[in-house]
Amino acid sequence: MKFALLSISLAAILAWVVAAASQPGEKPAPLPKDKGPLKENNCTACHGESDLWEGEKRRFHVTEKDLAKDIHWQKGLRCHDCHGGDPTTRHYPSAHDVEGAKFRSIKSPKDIPGFCGHCHSDIEYMRNYQASPRTDQLPEYWTSGHGKQLKATGDPQVAVCTSCHGGKHQLYAIRDLESPVYPTRIAKTCATCHSDPKVMEGRKYHGRPLGTHQYEEWQQSVHGKALLEKGDLSAPSCNRCHGNHGAAPQNVDSVANVCGNCHSKVSELFVKTRMKHRFEQVGLPGCATCHGNHLIRHPTDEMLGMGEKASCVKCHGEGRHGATLAGAEVARTLRSQLDQLSQLITQAEAKVAEAERLGMEVSGPRFDLRKAFDARVNARTLIHSFAPDPVEHALSEGIQTASEVEERAEAALQEHTNRRIWLAVSLVPIAVVVVLLLLYIRRLPIPNS
Amino acid sequence: MSPASDGLPPKATRWQRLRSFFVERLGLESLGALAAKKRVPIHGKTVFYFLGGMALFLFAIQVITGALLSLYYKPSPDQAFESTRAIMTEVDFGWLIRSIHSWCANLLIGVLLLHLLTAYSMRAYRRPREVTWITGVLLLGLFMAFGFSGYLLPWNQLAFFATRVGTAILGAVPLVGPDLLLLARGGENVTGDTLARFYAVHVVILPLAVFVLLGVHLYLVQKHGMSIPQSVAAKAGGEEKVPTMPFFPHFFLRDMVGWYIALGLLAALAALFPPELGHKAEPFGSAPPGIKPEWYFLAMFQTLKKLPAHIFGIEGEVVGVLFFGFFVLVVLLVPFFDVGASQGRPRRCLNLLATLAVIAFVVMTVWGLME
Numbered sequence: 001m002k003f004a005l006l007s008i009s010l011a012a013i014l015a016w017v018v019a020a021a022s023q024p025g026e027k028p029a030p031l032p033k034d035k036g037p038l039k040e041n042n043c044t045a046c047h048g049e050s051d052l053w054e055g056e057k058r059r060f061h062v063t064e065k066d067l068a069k070d071i072h073w074q075k076g077l078r079c080h081d082c083h084g085g086d087p088t089t090r091h092y093p094s095a096h097d098v099e100g101a102k103f104r105s106i107k108s109p110k111d112i113p114g115f116c117g118h119c120h121s122d123i124e125y126m127r128n129y130q131a132s133p134r135t136d137q138l139p140e141y142w143t144s145g146h147g148k149q150l151k152a153t154g155d156p157q158v159a160v161c162t163s164c165h166g167g168k169h170q171l172y173a174i175r176d177l178e179s180p181v182y183p184t185r186i187a188k189t190c191a192t193c194h195s196d197p198k199v200m201e202g203r204k205y206h207g208r209p210l211g212t213h214q215y216e217e218w219q220q221s222v223h224g225k226a227l228l229e230k231g232d233l234s235a236p237s238c239n240r241c242h243g244n245h246g247a248a249p250q251n252v253d254s255v256a257n258v259c260g261n262c263h264s265k266v267s268e269l270f271v272k273t274r275m276k277h278r279f280e281q282v283g284l285p286g287c288a289t290c291h292g293n294h295l296i297r298h299p300t301d302e303m304l305g306m307g308e309k310a311s312c313v314k315c316h317g318e319g320r321h322g323a324t325l326a327g328a329e330v331a332r333t334l335r336s337q338l339d340q341l342s343q344l345i346t347q348a349e350a351k352v353a354e355a356e357r358l359g360m361e362v363s364g365p366r367f368d369l370r371k372a373f374d375a376r377v378n379a380r381t382l383i384h385s386f387a388p389d390p391v392e393h394a395l396s397e398g399i400q401t402a403s404e405v406e407e408r409a410e411a412a413l414q415e416h417t418n419r420r421i422w423l424a425v426s427l428v429p430i431a432v433v434v435v436l437l438l439l440y441i442r443r444l445p446i447p448n449s
Numbered sequence: 450m451s452p453a454s455d456g457l458p459p460k461a462t463r464w465q466r467l468r469s470f471f472v473e474r475l476g477l478e479s480l481g482a483l484a485a486k487k488r489v490p491i492h493g494k495t496v497f498y499f500l501g502g503m504a505l506f507l508f509a510i511q512v513i514t515g516a517l518l519s520l521y522y523k524p525s526p527d528q529a530f531e532s533t534r535a536i537m538t539e540v541d542f543g544w545l546i547r548s549i550h551s552w553c554a555n556l557l558i559g560v561l562l563l564h565l566l567t568a569y570s571m572r573a574y575r576r577p578r579e580v581t582w583i584t585g586v587l588l589l590g591l592f593m594a595f596g597f598s599g600y601l602l603p604w605n606q607l608a609f610f611a612t613r614v615g616t617a618i619l620g621a622v623p624l625v626g627p628d629l630l631l632l633a634r635g636g637e638n639v640t641g642d643t644l645a646r647f648y649a650v651h652v653v654i655l656p657l658a659v660f661v662l663l664g665v666h667l668y669l670v671q672k673h674g675m676s677i678p679q680s681v682a683a684k685a686g687g688e689e690k691v692p693t694m695p696f697f698p699h700f701f702l703r704d705m706v707g708w709y710i711a712l713g714l715l716a717a718l719a720a721l722f723p724p725e726l727g728h729k730a731e732p733f734g735s736a737p738p739g740i741k742p743e744w745y746f747l748a749m750f751q752t753l754k755k756l757p758a759h760i761f762g763i764e765g766e767v768v769g770v771l772f773f774g775f776f777v778l779v780v781l782l783v784p785f786f787d788v789g790a791s792q793g794r795p796r797r798c799l800n801l802l803a804t805l806a807v808i809a810f811v812v813m814t815v816w817g818l819m820e
Contacts, residue, residue: 433709434713
């Protein structure tokens with residue numbers, strides 16, 4: 001699906017180049033004197049000739065070597081498949097179909113989405129290359145911020161297909177490791193414009209300046225580190241929240257609520273809370289209010305409660321946005337219980353590890369310890385319901401399990417000590433018997449044969 | 450029972466009457482006479498005679514602890530690991546019984562190997578004790594089979610994959626290899642069928658075979674008496690002039706000292722170094738790193754591992770298996786290769802081979818342990 005988009009993009013660029021070259025009044029470049037016999041595709045006979053294209057026209061110079069990495073070229077598409085014209089002739093008017101209407105030209109970047117969409121929106125055509133191709137990129141694009149801006153202003157700096165999918169005539173398959181939209185590279189591709197102060201100058205989002213900090217912040221976030229440092233391709237980059245071609249992924253009313261696409265359980269809890277409606281009333285974004293948007297840190301228990309690093313304190317500490325003191329007390333209580341569970345888990349884990357080190361069989365407690373971990377994860381998730389009862393229930397389950405595990409590990413350690421004591425106790429009578437036997441043997445005369 | 454009929458004085462105590470009851474019915478008099486008659490030679494190598502008794506003692510422990518373990522062990526893939534874990538954690542002193550069973554198996558093989566070497570060094574296999582030697586070697590093989598079959602029973606990762614590797618070696622035996630493999634595993638792969646098979650072999654077939662062979666071995670030892678080294682006999686001027694001690698109680702008491710020491714050693718090993726249970730076997734999981742068999746198979750395993758892929762155009766593993774088969778045959782037939790044993794002629798060639806075998810065993814075992 002994506003490579004088809006790339007093919008259109010390639011075609012668009014080539015068409016634009018050719019169209020620009022054939023502007024009325026411009027004198028066609030002279031044909032090279034000796035280009036050998038006619039071939040199936042003669043476009044590069046002229047466009048691949050370096051000497052023919054100088055100055056402003058240099059951009060029309062395209063060689064087969066340039067095209068080698070292009071997915072469209074690799075799939076067998078040639079210049080005329082995107083640009084039209086007749087590749088079998090070197091007669092300029094015929095080759096560029098000057099008199100006919102079959103030559104597809106690009107007069108401005110505004111034409112590129114439609115140019116690519118010519119094939120990429122045609123499901124029948126795209127099925128030649130994929131069993132179930134996606135063909136909704138073009139209509140989605142027009143719903144995006146980029147698409148709307150382009151349609152409204154024709155701004156040449158607005159991203160179009162070719163801006164993201166590759167350079168001039170080098171459009172990559174999206175799964176190609178060199179593709180600018182490969183998961184590990186797409187954020188940097190977005191940043192080429194969004195981190196450039198010149199390009200972003202004066203641009204606004206919902207009335208606020210767009211800024212150029214997003215990429216840098218994302219790199220420091222838990223998502224950025226997971227993707228860039230751990231190579232976790234499931235970690236989100238720009239497109240997972242902001243959409244590939246459209247403004248936001250499907251089933252999401254706004255980017256602020258996009259987190260639920262992956263963090264579904266948390267989202268499910270949050271949307272049922274009064275907190276969500278309150279956030280909406282006072283204009284706070286959902287998840288981002290506590291977790292941030294681009295600079296999302298790994299969540300810790302410190303975010304809960306009324307401590308310095310807590311998120312709750314931002315509103316409940318000063319009574320902002322109608323936050324209550326009762327809510328502050330709930331946050332304090334939950335944090336206290338969560339800390340208690342974490343402390344118990346740490347203690348139990350240390351004792352289980354010590355018992356294992358001593359060779360004791362504690363696989364049962366080790367297994368049950370996971371239940372305590374699960375209870376803590378569950379409690380941390382349930383915090384997003386902003387209802388104390390289910391959180392306390394989950395925490396009490398975890399506390400009980402961790403306490404039991406600690407007791408069993410303690411018993412195993414005690415058993416280890418007991419074994420040594422009993423060993424010593426049992427060796428003493430054995431040693432006594434051996435000594436007595438030896439003494440008796442010494443006193444026992446050996447009769448003659 | 451009248452006093453006249455049982456030969457007891459009219460005022461015989463209750464204990465005397467009870468003893469008389471059993472003596473009359475079980476023929477204990479002849480056994481007592483036999484025990485009183487049995488004597489053990491005294492010389493510089495008398496200590497070697499203790500190894501047989503030590504092996505018997507350890508075997509008795511294995512029988513007792515094995516019987517206790519079988520009360521709780523469940524030989525199925527779904528329950529083997531769990532029941533072993535229950536033995537280790539829930540059954541009173543279960544950990545101790547399993548630990549002793551595991552350590553005792555290792556000590557028993559060690560003692561048997563020493564018994565074999567000392568018997569070889571004393572030329573104890575010479576006429577008329579050839580069959581005693583052969584039954585002894587076969588017994589060692591049976592106890593190694595005990596170790597191999599018992600290793601799988603906990604059904605943990607290490608045991609599962611070690612058994613897969615171990616049984617695969619059988620497949621390398623020329624001609625009958627594939628059939629042997631199927632026979633050992635009960636199918637193409639190591640499965641629950643293999644576990645059931647190994648359990649049956651471990652608790653029924655091998656014990657029966659051991660009891661039969663052990664009976665023959667002990668009968669022959671009793672019949673031919675303890676072998677006296679030729680050098681000792683020559684120095685004393687004949688075997689009959691070598692000083693001896695009664696088996697009861699003199700030698701038996703000395704035996705008991707060794708047994709008590711072995712018991713203490715077993716208790717210490719079991720308490721301080723209980724065998725790990727590991728993780729439950731996952732047939733579709735990846736093999737854990739550093740799979741190794743028990744130490745007594747390590748030399749063979751390491752040799753097969755280090756052999757080149759092909760030797761003279763034959764698969765290296767096949768050559769290795771053939772070599773070990775040939776080696777076992779030579780060990781079994783040592784009494785017949787040592788043709789000058791009765792005349793006391795030196796056995797330089799056999800000694801050289803034996804020395805090389807011992808060195809190779811030690812080197813390959815240490816190499817395997819270090820890898």
